[in-house]
Amino acid sequence: MSPSAAHATMAGPLSGLLDGLRVIDLSRNLPGPFSTRMLADLGAEVIKVEPPEGDPARPLTALFEALNHGKPCRTVDFRNEADLAQLRDWLAAADVMVDSFRPGVLQGMGLDAERLHALNPKLVMVSITGFGQSGPWAGKAGHDLNFLAMSGVLDQMRAPTGELALSNVQWGDLAAGSAMATIAVLAAVIEARRTGRGRHVDVSMTHGLHTHLVMPKATAALLAPILGRRPQAGEDLLNGGLPCYNLYATADGRHLAVGALEHKFWKVACEVFERPDWVNRHWQRGAFPGSPDAAALKAEVAALVASQPLAYWAHKFEAADACVTPVLTLDEAQAHPLFAGGQPVQPWTLV
Structure with missing residues (x-):
């Protein structure tokens, strides 16, 4: 399906706001693909790049379709230098790259900011990570439940009797990952168009969740003197x-x-x-x-x-x-x- 045909299937009231924005999506599973789904719904051309085995979400057909419909899909062997060279060529003509690799992986594939910005100074790079690019937890694996647990948010999701609730809405992936990444993309694109210089922005889902604790922090300060x-x-x-x-x-x-x-x-x-x-x-x-x-x-x-x-x-x-x-x-x-x-x-x- 051509990009124009893909956009036609998603026509909506705001579907043209990001016309002309080309996004290369290297992310998998839920957070990155939902972010680029929002960008596509707003009119961006999103090209999904998958490894030979495909996105791990593909077996969940309904989920994969909800996240990736209308995105042209291309396959790249991230262990093959010729494929990586082809990917760099695509990125040289793109506005945005979104990924969900652990810290250090981009550098190992020659997709670090220094190399990509030499090819395309305006490229906006947004990396969605679990625990950030640096620090003792940067290299750790995790899923939504772990990010909720480590951020302090899960402790706030309790029934009045004290039992923890296991939410069926992935707040870490979606609110702290997808939404924050989309905001980062739009902000960095505005700057790139103003200055001619792209950025590499990290979006930590755990840190993003912690910033959502604005009400519990404020109300605790209010009520602690009353409750003791x-x-x-x-x-x-x-x-x-x-x-x-x-x-x-x-x-x-x-x-x-x-x-x-x-x-x-x-x-x-x-x-x-x-x-x-x-x-x-x-x-x-x-x-x-x-x-x-x-x-x-x-x-x-x-x-x-x-x-x-x-x-x-x-x-x-x-x-x-x-x-x-x-x-x-x-x-x-x-x-x-x-x-x-x-x-x-x-x-x-x-x-």
């Missing part, structure tokens, strides 16, 4: 310590997400719950996490929500501007009108 210690599972502002921002089980074993963090939304929620006596039992009225009244109110809300099935509460809150929603299953979410009844989802639209 750092908040634990179920005690922090957004992980279960507030009655107005919590998950509640319904009569049929489903859950209602109550996100009425601001008092104005909590007031509306109390109207729907038909409990006006709850209105001023809110953290913005002094009912902080860890207080006896906060614990008592959580129990009262839980008892009321548990008295009816999810459909009842979903109907009750459907027209209310209260930040209260049902917790949908994946199938329910995909079929919901919010997502055009199962049509392909794009996060960007022109307004």
Whole structure:
């Protein structure tokens, strides 16, 4: 498939923003390919380069297609100098190279920044690594679970009772890897077009995850003097310590997400719950996490929500501007009108 034909299959509201940007994608599995998938959706020409055995994600057909549809695929034996020379020729005419090799691998193949920038001074190189380019962990292997564990993020993903949750969304790969890499590409391309000089940017997934701990760090500083210690599972502002921002089980074993963090939304929620006596039992009225009244109110809300099935509460809150929603299953979410009844989802639209 030609690049123009590939772009035609992905036509969308923002599909032309990166027209003319050529990306050589050496990455595999999830983080790099999802980053270049976003670039392709925005109009970039993305050429996927795989080893003879193919991307390890290929056996997961649906995943591979979701990440790589519309990308012309080329095969390179990274142990063969003639193939590497051909790859360098491609990179000489590219704007961006994305890789997910461990530190030192690019140098060993003659694909380091010094050599590539001698061929193409404007080339932007973005390397997605687990633990960064330097330091004692730079050469270690890892996956999303390890990055979550080492960053401190996994410890924050606990149920109120303290059990760790094994998320089925790969936050390290996607939020700290793909999204951060895409930002790095766009920023470095802007600089390269302004200065004529490309950069080699490292994106560490573990460090990226750690930067996402902005709320736990801030709220811990706020609540530690009140609790006498750092908040634990179920005690922090957004992980279960507030009655107005919590998950509640319904009569049929489903859950209602109550996100009425601001008092104005909590007031509306109390109207729907038909409990006006709850209105001023809110953290913005002094009912902080860890207080006896906060614990008592959580129990009262839980008892009321548990008295009816999810459909009842979903109907009750459907027209209310209260930040209260049902917790949908994946199938329910995909079929919901919010997502055009199962049509392909794009996060960007022109307004």
